[in-house]
Amino acid sequence: MSVIQKIRDKYAAVVIAVIALSLIGFILMDAFVGRGSGMGSRSTVVGKVNGEKIDHNEFERKINVAQTMYGQQARREQLIGNVWEQTIDEIVMKQAYDELGLQFTDKELNDVLFGPNAPQWLKNEFTDPATGEFKVNDAKAYFANIKKQQNNPNLEMFQEVYILPTISQGLRQKYMALLSQSAYVPKWMAEKTVADxxxxxxxxxxxxxxxxxxxxxxxxxxxxxxxxxxxxxxxxKQEEASRSISYVSFNATASAEDTAAILNQLSTLRDEFATTTDNEGFINRVTSEIPFFDGYTQGSKMQMSNADAIRNLANGEVYGPYIDANNFVLAKMIDRRQMPDSVKVRHILVKTGEQGRETLSDSIAKARIDSIQRAIQGGADFNSMVVQYSDDQGSKETRGEYDFSSTQFGGLSREFAEVAFYGKTGDKRVVKVENASYSGYHYIEVLNQKGFEPAFKVAYLAKPIDASQSTINAASAVASQFAGSSRNKKQFEENANKQGLQPLQIMDVKPNDYAVPGLGENRSLVRWIYENKAGDVSEPFEVGEKYVVALITGVSEKGLMSVSxxxxxxxxxxxxxxxxxxxxxxxxxxxxxxxxxxxxxxxxxxxxxxxxxxxxxxxxxxxxxxxxxxxxxxxxxxxxxxxxxxxxxxxxxxxxxxxxQANTGINVEDTRRQMEMQYKQMSGYRSMEALKKAAKVTDNRFDFY
Known part of the structure; x- marks a missing residue:
């Protein structure tokens, strides 16, 4: 699918709401006006760069945009760090552009968007798949038509993801070109280099x-x-503050009794698991760490523990319990078949809805896909049907064709995947699909299937080997007792020695860390370390499968490191x-x-x-x-x-x-040109790094996150 189509599918039916040529000046102005102005009180300032404030609301908006772009797989704490670095870069470079008088005009943006080197995301949407020609006039007309949608909530997203980076890239290229042209290597320097x-x-x-x-x-x-x-x-010299701690830990992992109880629970479910005919319903009812997958996996792709034993099961037979990672597992063979490793299909999609919103009535969509099927059966050109009727914009450039491997089966709509992998070459089917992104009808033709081998449908009942609440409570109680009797450094060390505990050292905890290096994630522990003083002992913090009691052993402020x-x-x-x-x-x-x-x-x-x-x-x-x-x-x-x-x-x-050495054939002029080229290539990047290093940055993120 094209970039714009992906945005439509992912961001609540995003319509490309970017302002056309008459509004480009506004985009340029909005890119720079009011950013980091910090009009609120000090408590709303998340940081400063060379005196320019970074407003917390604006910073949070950028984090939310990034979260929307990258989805839930992107961790918020990582996004905070990434957006912080990006914001510093933007402000520092904008200040440099302003000082040099560099601008990126509306005409230049127009040339970039609609010129011969138009961005790929725009070409993908407005290129004729038959001729490969970028339809500039169509793109301009489309932009002009949608400028009326100024209240579209997705305008900000589109501008943030595509337009502003295009402007930023244009200014950066100007800046780097300006610096690279200032690089010059005289002949004497090249001669000295050759001599050396x-x-x-x-x-x-x-x-x-x-x-x-x-x-x-x-x-x-x-x-x-x-x-x-x-x-x-x-x-x-250290660029930001850091602190060091010493800590002892108390394990809250599963005891032998906990492990036996989990194994017994799984054993009591084994007979019912073996006899049930509703495997999916049973797995959902009793819960499993491995969800039920209603599909087949090729034998060569089965990388789990005891794969050989599982492949040799008869249909309906159960293997286990066995240990896989931190789970006790029962595996039940449901069925087996031959399955290709890769397939090539072509399709036409008629959508009835997007993101739960109806875009076309089901009856009209069904009638349209049936008409398309009859037309193709009657000799109509498949590619012409794709270009004219398919709602999958991305596949219009490939005649509706896709290649899939068997590892992608689970990522496809089930109905689509079953035609592609369970059918045979030459099959032509219409299927109805409903999922979270879209609903509609596919007309699918299986063009090719390769790499057939035995594939297996297996149900897994997995229970985690977790500590019981009593085990957790016991570890927590021991940790609390230790913390309660260790209120200073001397008591901490004496109690650790009495109990045979070996305190471990961590030297470099930063104020904006979300994880303690070498220990694990716990933002609350990091905050405690910075909200207290050297010599203080913490209450127990739960980190992973242990309770940690920490002693602050050192404080290093920004600047020269402390002795410790x-x-x-x-x-x-x-x-x-x-x-x-x-x-x-x-x-x-x-x-x-x-x-x-x-x-x-x-x-x-x-x-x-x-x-x-x-x-x-x-x-x-x-x-x-x-x-x-x-x-x-x-x-x-x-x-x-x-x-x-x-x-x-x-x-x-x-x-x-x-x-x-004897004459090695090194040419002085060639060396001079090579050195000059290296300086030109490095000058822009090095100067930007130098600007950021020299910038006076005040970081208040600790007050907000």
Missing amino acids: QNAIASFSYVAVPYSSIADTAIKVSDDDVKAYINKHPEQF RARPSAEPLIINEKKAQQIINTKFKGGATLEAIAQGAGQTVQRADSVSFAQPFIPQIGNEPKVTGAAFNKSLQGKISEPIAGNSGVFVVRGESVGA
């Missing part, structure tokens, strides 16, 4: 690895970490710094020659030949930029360097030679 790529060096060195000193021999104080953070602020937050990454670096100083003080006490230095350090002189400047990997050492830099330092040729604290140890280097 060809440069090689040989040198001798003495190395004492950090591993020669045990990490446990080095002590790192909080003052050491703090000093290191202040010395390397960019390395320990930075220690895990800073400590190894500080240890190496201290090791380096110790090695320099004890191993490299002097020596006029490299050989004398090696003897004093208890090491041997080693040599590296033809190390490339462009790819400075040193054999037996690895990546040591400082060592490579010393090797290419012409002032150190034939001389001994000062001790160099590298990534893996301390080095003393003696340069031997610096030269160039």
Whole structure:
């Protein structure tokens, strides 16, 4: 189906209510006027970008639009994050466009919509399937005709999904073109690059690895970490606040008694399941984690546990109980047949309704489909009938044809699927379909069927292995008792030790997280962490199949990390710094020659030949930029360097030679053009990332979500 047809089907019979050329100026104005104005009180401001407010009502509207677009499969918490990032991007880029005076006029929008490179969603609707020609005049006339539908509630959706992104894309292309044309690489830069790529060096060195000193021999104080953070602020800068916790958990999973009770329940249902003739009714009455599927599945597609045993059941025979995932399952063979793996059909659809709303009376629709069937039987061209009568707009471009695999069976209307997969090639049938999206009549012709193999209809009665309420209550009571007696850090740690519980650490909980990293989803727990202070102990929170009691162990505000937050990454670096100083003080006490230095350090002189400047990997050492830099330092040729604290140890280097590889055939002008092209390609993206990074963003989402 076409994009517009999908919108009609999905969004309550959406009619394309976009404003035609005379109203495009209004669309442009509405795209930018009033956004983020934040006219209400402070409590309605969900954030600011460079001082421009993001109103909560407008932000919520965008979330709802996104939810409608992506459906229930899109989690709301994910949409909140996505809409937030999109809103920041929109505001930052709009500010850049305004500063540069960039505009996207109504004429430019007209050219994009109705020009030779019209968007695909528009071409899909107004392209002649016979000739492939985009019918521009038809598109313009259609737009002009629907401009009277300004009160259509789906206008906002269509504008948000198609028109505004088209405008945004046009402005972004202008911005990126402006920046890319400013990129230029002079010849001298290309010459220097070619020279660097060809440069090689040989040198001798003495190395004492950090591993020669045990990490446990080095002590790192909080003052050491703090000093290191202040010395390397960019390395320990965090863009938003974070907190760390320690927690203990109390399992509320099913006990042995719970498991036995569930198994016994399933066993008592086994005989009735085996003898019933109304399998679907029985499954619905007793409830099952695996819903009844009134269809066949090819044997090769049966990927569940015990598939071989199930395929070998006789009709009416029951297998189990067996465990599949977290369920006890009974499987009953109902029937088997041969079934194709793929089918090709063509059809014509006459709809009687959409989204529960009648669009054509059933009697008229039935008479029309019968007339179509007679016309085709009498020799009428099938494709002509599709173009003239089918209400499936998407299939008009493919002569009404569709290819389906057997895995798509469950996603099709049952009546349609049964003709395609259970019939035979050449079958021509009229079927009536009623589902949540639409109702109507299909005339279906089965063109081809391939990949036949045995297929099975199986009913599954599955009961989850869940904890009983008594088990849950018991776990909750133990967790509550622990929390009640652990009101501070000291008590928390003492009680954990007494009960043999090992507290686990989580270092990076963000204020807008919906899940605690490594633990699970619980927005209430995240909110508690940010509504309390370091040292506080929580009441039990239910996370998955456990109760969690948390202790806030650290608070890191936006900016430089706290000592506790930075220690895990800073400590190894500080240890190496201290090791380096110790090695320099004890191993490299002097020596006029490299050989004398090696003897004093208890090491041997080693040599590296033809190390490339462009790819400075040193054999037996690895990546040591400082060592490579010393090797290419012409002032150190034939001389001994000062001790160099590298990534893996301390080095003393003696340069031997610096030269160039033999002519590799690299063309300077080709290199210059390639470099310039890379800069042009990167300039737009890098500049947009830089704008967003430099933007002053105030995030108040925690106050609303």
